[in-house]
Amino acid sequence: MIDIWDKVGGFWARHVVAKDVEHIRERERRDDRISIILNHIGFSWRVYLVAFLGFLASSWSLIAVTIITPALYFIYDRHGQFDRDAGLVLDMVTLTATILGMVFFGHLADRLGRSKLYGIEVIIVLVAVGGAAFSSAGFIIHQGESDETSSLDIYAALFVFRAFLGLGIGAEYPMSALIAAEFSPTRWRGVMLAAVFLAQAVGRLLAYGIGVGTLRGLSNQLDPAAKDALDRTKVVLDIFWRLALSLAGIPAVFALVFRLFIPETPRFYSAVKRDVKKARESLTMLSTRTPEMIADIERVMIVGPNDAASSITGRRSWRKMAADYYFGSAKGWKLLAAISIQWLLLDVVWYGVGLDSPGTLAALWLDKAPPPTSIPPPNWNDDPAYPNATIVETIDRNLVRTLELSSIATLLGSVAVIPLVGRLSRKTHYLCTTWALAALFACMAISVSQTYAKPTHQASMVFYVLAQVLFNLGPNTLTFILAAEIFPTEVRGTSYGIAAASGKLGAIIARGIIKRAGKGQGGLVTVLAVFCVTLVVMALLVWLEPLGIAFPRVQKPRSLKWRESGLWHKILHSHLENQSLEDISPWPLEEAAAGEVEGAGRRRSESESDTESRPPGLVEEGVRLEALAVEIGPQAKQVKTTATPVVGAAVVCAEARDG
Known part of the structure; x- marks a missing residue:
């Protein structure tokens, strides 16, 4: 093993006497000592798995909820009394709870520490997924052909558990980012964070891929000609949606196990607790624990009598420190505004083409005018080309289209950004990909206006796929990374939570834009044009840096x-x-x-x-x-x-x- 003292110019090797370091408690020296060890430990697969699995569970759960909505409409929509607004309400509940989870748990991570919250957000996701998967309408009494009474309300149960799911998903965002950033060596920080964000694309792929396999495996036993075909279809779909949702809890179980054995981050001990001894213990737990590594840690992280947290007096409250950072000479509010505005505008576009993906993809896939029909399609069918499709055919078609046009493309973008993230400056990388996205959305809007419901519609599909690749190749991944890099440890969780919550606020705004634009060719062109302008605004804000609101150089x-x-x-x-x-x-x-x-x-x-x-x-x-x-x-x-x-x-x- 290369001696760590050779790497630092022999400084620590020549000065290991206690009197040279016992008195040094200032922030910079504590952090330097921690950076030395983290850089020497290198990329930690244990830390990566902890952050990756938690983020995977939250991403998979969120996508699974979108997949099962048509099945819920079909099974529990009693004679049309529930319209599409029921799904909209459930989405809004999830997003609102996600915003609360991001802000609340991000702030708690700064006040209480990261380790005290390890696993709590995963437990919330597990409880929410399990509760939703086992929700029931209770005992049902049929009162004639057109009326029935049940002891429970399935939508009320889903409302509650979707709120808990959103809370857990929101909590997972800052926790995964903090774990990855604060345990990472400087060299691998960007790669680590980009690799953690890969979990979002993997979660999408698993949710849709396993969803297709599960649905086809269960529906093979259906006989459309049977007298009880409708009831059997409902039974199959009831099993399907519960399996699709509950399988998302598998990575959460593994994430919970791993998080039980991860210590507090040494940077939190140094910056907030001022406790070098605890920071040294944390580094020891993270390392390989070989005699050489332990000796290195003990030589660098020398603990003097004044290095314990209890010896420090006169420490200001967190509220005072945060106020000084945000509104004092550092003007931290500008950084917070920069990343929050970008995340809000980005998610207006990202969720705008993602939350309503079955309808968007159906419009892009349309190669001829829809057949005329006097019967309105059911609320679970968004495809005008197949108004008479069965529920199984509709769900299967939605899953396959999303896999082909979205899930695989976002995975490619997430994989490609990992080796690229360190080769360009964050600003250049962000600007190039955002301008490219704006151009693609402009091309997509023009293409849809000219090729909608025509054999040449494939051009619009190509632009859509390229846009999905670029989202994760650029701004979608970079906002996740930058928000974890640009704030001090004392306020990193709170700042990250606020920035990420701004993104989910953008998702809520996107819902309003889509609903106002309407369906059909005109509505889709309008939405794409609005999103193109949004991307242009994003790029201009980063490029021009108005009022000094800009990203720092990382x-x-x-x-x-x-x-x-x-x-x-x-x-x-x-x-x-x-x-x-x-x-x-x-x-x-x-x-x-x-x-x-x-x-x-x-x-x-x-x-x-x-x-x-x-x-x-x-x-x-x-x-x-x-x-x-x-x-x-x-x-x-x-x-x-x-x-x-x-x-x-x-x-x-x-x-x-x-x-």
Whole structure:
């Protein structure tokens, strides 16, 4: 194993005496020590599985709910007394509860810690899925051919459990992102978060793919000519929707088991609890626990008598700290506004073409004028080309079309973005894919206006597939990543929850747009045109950065050594490298309130030229200056901290009073 001390220029190897580090409690040094170990541990598959499985369960559950809606209409719609608004109400309940879950659990993660909430959101999803899958209309009494009475209301039960499901799904968003971001080494952070977001596409694929297999397997036993064919169809569909929903709980069970053995994130211990000892224990649990690794952790994470959380006095309340961050010199509200506005506008488009996918896909698939009919289609059939299709045929067609035009495409986009996420700057990546999406939606709107219900309709389908790929290749994945990167640890959960909740608010707005636009060719063209304009607005906001509302730089150019490397090395390695979470979002002067060294928490992400021009002996000189700063203590009148090209080594320049 390569000695970690060689990686940090020998700084820690030469200065492991207690007096050199016992007094150092400022935020920057704690975080640097943690970053050293996390970078040495590398990509943690255990952390990845914990975040991935939880996000997979929530995504699968949400899609499964959409799949089963036509079956519920068919089985429990008593003589047409329930219209399409019943499905709309259930969707709104789920989305509203999701918003509450994102904000509430994101905030709790900042106040109580990540570990105290590990598994709670998964338990909520399990309870909701299980409760919904076993919901019943109770005992039914038939009173003639046109009336019946039941002891329970299936829609009331689904209403309650859909609310719980939304709460669990909302809680999972910030928790998965926080786990992935705060346990990730700097180098792999973007890849880790993109790979976690892959769970959304995998969940879609599994929900629709297993749904097709389950429906076809169950419906093979149906005989359309049998006298009781209708009742048997209802029995088959009742089994189908319960299986489709309950299977989504399988990854949740595994996620719950894994989360029981994941410690609190070391960054939370450092930034919020100020407890180096606990941070060291967390890193030890995460590591391979080999003697060499444990020795490395103990040498780097040296705990002095003042490093315990209980020794820190004068700490401000979370509310005061958050107010200082959002509205103080850091102006954190601008970052929050930037990501929240983007997520809101994005989900207007994303959910606008996703929540009503059976109707949208049916319109895109139409290759000739619908056959005339005097009988209105049932509320579970959105396909004008097949007004007389059976319920089984309708559900099967919806599932297959979504698989072919949406699920596979989003999976391709999610897979492709993983190696790409570190090769472009986040802003360039976001802008390119958003402009491309706007162009695709414009082409789609024109295509639908010209080829609707014509043999050339395939052009619209091609544009739709490309758009699905680009969503996850670009803004859909990048908003998930950026929201986890750009905020300080103290407010990361709250900020992430608010940003993600803004997205779900966009989904609710999308419902209103679709309902107002109406059905048919004119309605679809209107919706696509509105979404095209929305994407243009998104791109312009990122490009122009009005009022300074913009994303921070989360990457920096590599050193001169990269430029002088060979062509093959440049192809394999990006010219950019991630900045640490602490460099992206420094916490201004918070440590001073706790009686720590003035200037702690202030960071400057140095430019490439600064890195290259620094004399080779500056690190060693910085070590001597730091020791001098320790000795002069109260006489130091100015402390200035700058990042060095060596991970974990800080140059502290102290100037004594009177020279």
